[in-house]
Amino acid sequence: xxxxxxxxxxxxxxxxxxxxxxxxxxxxxxxxxxxxxxxxxxxxxxxxxxxxxxxxxxxxxxxxxxxxxxxxxxxxxxxxxxxxxxxxxxxxxxxxxxxxxxxxxxxxxxxxxxxxxxxxxxxxxxxxxxxxxxxxxxxxxxxxxxxxxxxxxxxxxxxxxxxxxxxxxxxxxxxxxxxxxxxxxxxxxxxxxxxxxxxxxxxxxxxxxxxxxxxxxxxxxxxxxxxxxxxxxxxxxxxxxxxxxxxxxxxxxxxxxxxxxxxxxxxxxxxxxxxxxxxxxxxxxxxxxxxxxxxxxxxxxxxxx
Amino acid sequence: xxxxxxxxxxxxxxxxxxxxxxxxxxxxxxxxxxxxxxxxxxxxxxxxxxxxxxxxxxxxxxxxxxxxxxxxxxxxxxxxxxxxxxxxxxxxxxxxxxxxxxxxxxxxxxxxxxxxxxxxxxxxxxxxxxxxxxxxxxxxxxxxxxxxxxxxxxxxxxxxxxxxxxxxxxxxxxxxxxxxxxxxxxxxxxxxxxxxxxxxxxxxxxxxxxxxxxxxxxxxxxxxxxxxxxxxxxxxxxxxxxxxxxxxxxxxxxxxxxxxxxxxxxxxxxxxxxxxxxxxxxxxxxxxxxxxxxxxxxxxxxxxxxxxxxxx
Numbered sequence: 040x041x042x043x044x045x046x047x048x049x050x051x052x053x054x055x056x057x058x059x060x061x062x063x064x065x066x067x068x069x070x071x072x073x074x075x076x077x078x079x080x081x082x083x084x085x086x087x088x089x090x091x092x093x094x095x096x097x098x099x100x101x102x103x104x105x106x107x108x109x110x111x112x113x114x115x116x117x118x119x120x121x122x123x124x125x126x127x128x129x130x131x132x133x134x135x136x137x138x139x140x141x142x143x144x145x146x147x148x149x150x151x152x153x154x155x156x157x158x159x160x161x162x163x164x165x166x167x168x169x170x171x172x173x174x175x176x177x178x179x180x181x182x183x184x185x186x187x188x189x190x191x192x193x194x195x196x197x198x199x200x201x202x203x204x205x206x207x208x209x210x211x212x213x214x215x216x217x218x219x220x221x222x223x224x225x226x227x228x229x230x231x232x233x234x235x236x237x238x239x240x241x242x243x244x245x246x247x248x249x250x251x252x253x254x255x256x257x258x259x260x261x262x263x264x265x266x267x268x269x270x271x272x273x274x275x276x277x278x279x280x281x282x283x284x285x286x287x288x289x290x291x292x293x294x295x296x297x298x299x300x301x302x303x304x305x306x307x308x309x310x311x312x313x314x315x316x317x318x319x320x321x322x323x324x325x326x327x328x329x330x331x332x333x334x335x336x337x338x339x340x341x342x343x344x
Numbered sequence: 345x346x347x348x349x350x351x352x353x354x355x356x357x358x359x360x361x362x363x364x365x366x367x368x369x370x371x372x373x374x375x376x377x378x379x380x381x382x383x384x385x386x387x388x389x390x391x392x393x394x395x396x397x398x399x400x401x402x403x404x405x406x407x408x409x410x411x412x413x414x415x416x417x418x419x420x421x422x423x424x425x426x427x428x429x430x431x432x433x434x435x436x437x438x439x440x441x442x443x444x445x446x447x448x449x450x451x452x453x454x455x456x457x458x459x460x461x462x463x464x465x466x467x468x469x470x471x472x473x474x475x476x477x478x479x480x481x482x483x484x485x486x487x488x489x490x491x492x493x494x495x496x497x498x499x500x501x502x503x504x505x506x507x508x509x510x511x512x513x514x515x516x517x518x519x520x521x522x523x524x525x526x527x528x529x530x531x532x533x534x535x536x537x538x539x540x541x542x543x544x545x546x547x548x549x550x551x552x553x554x555x556x557x558x559x560x561x562x563x564x565x566x567x568x569x570x571x572x573x574x575x576x577x578x579x580x581x582x583x584x585x586x587x588x589x590x591x592x593x594x595x596x597x598x599x600x601x602x603x604x605x606x607x608x609x610x611x612x613x614x615x616x617x618x619x620x621x622x623x624x625x626x627x628x629x630x631x632x633x634x635x636x637x638x639x640x641x642x643x644x645x646x647x648x649x650x651x652x653x654x655x656x
Binding site: 057059060061063064065066067068070071072073074075077078079080081082083085086089137140141143144148149150152154155156157158159160161162163164165166168169170172173174176179180181183194213216217221225244245246266267270271273274276277281284285286287297300301304305310313314316317320321324325327328329331332338 | 366367369370371373374377379381383384387401402403445448449450452456457460462463465468470471472473474477478479481483484485486487488489490512515516520545550571575576578582593594596597600601605606620624627630634635638639642
């Protein structure tokens with residue numbers, strides 16, 4: 040980190056004592072601290088607390104038993120894992136490849152392309168699903184040649200449950216690639232120009248520079264992207280919720296873990312079980328988060344300066 | 345990002361095989377990305393009675409007209425007595441308020457973590473990172489349970505009120521991280537020390553020196569947080585039960601549900617209803633603010649302060 044780039048001489052002791060600095064810091068972080076407590080820490084603890092409520096009063100872990108023994112519980116995770124198997128490799132190869140190509144296309148062409156790739160990202164969430172309903176519905180879809188070839192004439196055939204990993208991977212790729220491209224591309228733009236110039240002088244071609252210099256530099260970001268996407272994959276909700284709604288019940292309304300949690304909260308009205316599912320998902324997210332922070336090397340602490 | 349390296353490349357202007365492959369691949373992928381969106385948006389210039397029977401097919405420009413847009417717009421705007429405009433203004437209120445609060449909380453916090461020493465700093469930094477890398481949907485059910493409990497004591501913060509949604513969206517640890525990286529990499533320590541010697545307090549140093557230099561960080565926080573808030577679906581879905589309180593992200597789903605495309609029983613007895621042209625127009629309207637924001641933020645995004653951490 041560049042914090043280490045600047046030599047840190049002895050701190051002059053002329054200024055106000057340390058407690059004044061700490062007090063100022065507290066004032067400056069107070070608004071964020073409040074939000075962190077209200078929207079982060081308290082709901083986490085409260086979710087754990089609710090998940091431990093017993094139906095007959097008292098506290099225990101029976102809610103976890105109820106949710107794990109739900110006949111759909113393991114299926115929800117199998118669905119997610121198969122989706123990840125298609126989506127993550129697609130995402131990594133696609134984003135890294137595009138980032139390297141865009142980086143090596145300076146000027147208007149590169150930034151124009153970056154804008155086009157970002158466009159579907161602006162349709163995040165439900166707008167993106169709307170676009171996909173248009174694409175997946177044979178009749179007036181731009182993908183009609185493909186649907187014709189496969190012999191599909193209705194959306195129920197296209198959005199068949201067995202196609203979900205492929206469809207979701209496509210939806211998530213088209214939606215997320217542009218945003219991640221901006222991030223990875225930003226990492227590339229941070230590469231020291233002298234390094235690149237030196238490599239050019241050494242006679243390294245574009246391809247070999249991309250492979251030997253640019254790729255290793257953005258490697259931490261590739262790992263970061265992969266893990267964050269895995270974490271997001273476990274959270275799938277809206278995409279599958281809407282696809283389920285338009286395919287006349289072919290896709291289970293409890294397809295993903297979050298949908299199962301939602302069902303327990305709002306239909307079964309078993310809040311401890313809903314909270315237990317949320318806590319399980321939280322555990323997965325926290326584990327992935329810890330791996331990202333500790334192992335990616337992107338978030339090393341630079342001492343306050 | 346113009347550099348000597350870039351200009352040298354431009355001076356060449358020869359079409360080597362490598363360059364051809366690079367430009368060609370980017371263009372091909374751009375087609376894959378653009379065709380769905382462009383055909384989808386053009387759908388809003390068509391008539392619904394052409395559905396499944398568009399003259400010349402979906403790639404044809406035949407049948408496109410602005411009159412159709414006006415007609416489709418009228419159908420959307422009259423849907424349920426103007427519910428669509430209510431959804432849009434709800435989205436605007438929620439996203440603008442949450443983004444403002446996110447900026448006001450994230451910039452000073454990022455500064456403090458980057459530049460000040462205080463007890464608990466590394467813990468706060470760690471928790472910020474941890475919550476930043478967690479998907480924002482993970483806490484939705486616990487947040488629902490929390491708001492449900494809090495609302496019983498403070499009606500202003502109960503289910504069905506906008507405030508809980510705004511406050512929860514305003515919690516934006518990624519914004520703190522962006523500000524942290526910004527101050528860490530761009531604000532020289534000498535500047536702060538000099539201000540201290542001049543007798544400024546650390547709080548004044550932030551407001552008088554650091555904040556005015558944080559334009560880049562503010563732009564990035566505004567951009568990323570606004571997009572996240574505008575498109576957030578799961579959180580408002582569980583916290584805002586009534587259709588007239590909901591943002592347009594959920595509103596679009598109501599439009600899908602009301603459309604006969606996927607459920608033919610919906611058209612029974614209605615003279616005019618929502619088909620793909622109207623749905624496409626409604627969706628297009630909802631993404632216009634994000635396109636404008638992206639174009640406005642282009643130069644800040646390109647600068648790459650997002651990932652300043654890997655530099656050096």
